[in-house]
Amino acid sequence: MSGKKHNDGDFSNKGFGLPPLEPVSKMPPIKKPPKPDKNESSGGKQSG
């Protein structure tokens, strides 16, 4: 079914809307992100 084309040769019945696409590029070099800071999740509210 996938890839079957209509008469004008350009539309396919793969779907409607934005089609999901495989990545075409490799990710550049990265550094590891920091782990979430557990102290940050206390809400930040101050008494007083």
Next chain:
Amino acid sequence: MNVQLRFWNSLDELKQHCFYIYRYKEDLEKHNRNMNMFLAFVSNSSIGAWIIWQELDWLWAAMVAISQVINAVRPYLATENRLKALRSIYPEMESIFLKYENQWYAVSEGRIAEDRIFALVGEMDKEKNQLFNTHLEGLALPTRESALDYAKDAARSFFRSRYGIVEN
């Protein structure tokens, strides 16, 4: 999957979608331009007065009839509505891409926490879907193969020249 890789892949897909929408819009613009040229040609009275139409009066009559049908149904053609939507979607989608591409440096340098990167990926998908749904308002956009091929090639060239990386 590594959350930074997920961010990168979403960025990659978003850029491909930008190129896809651009090419789709260009194809519909071309179709629209050809239709306008045909309508202008048929509605021009001096062209209608050409002596050749005395020989081919049946052809001229058929062209006039076709142009009248086109004029009558044009406001209801999906192509017209799609083109209108894509003209709005394209620049906004490029803006979304630039917004998230600007975050890539901090993401790649490890300056943003994993949970925040994960949230950014979700926000990127949400903005893209909202943009699409708002402008298309339920109108279907059939997959266009030539635009897909163009988008893949253009995105490959874009990432190669921008980031100096080899494609998958």
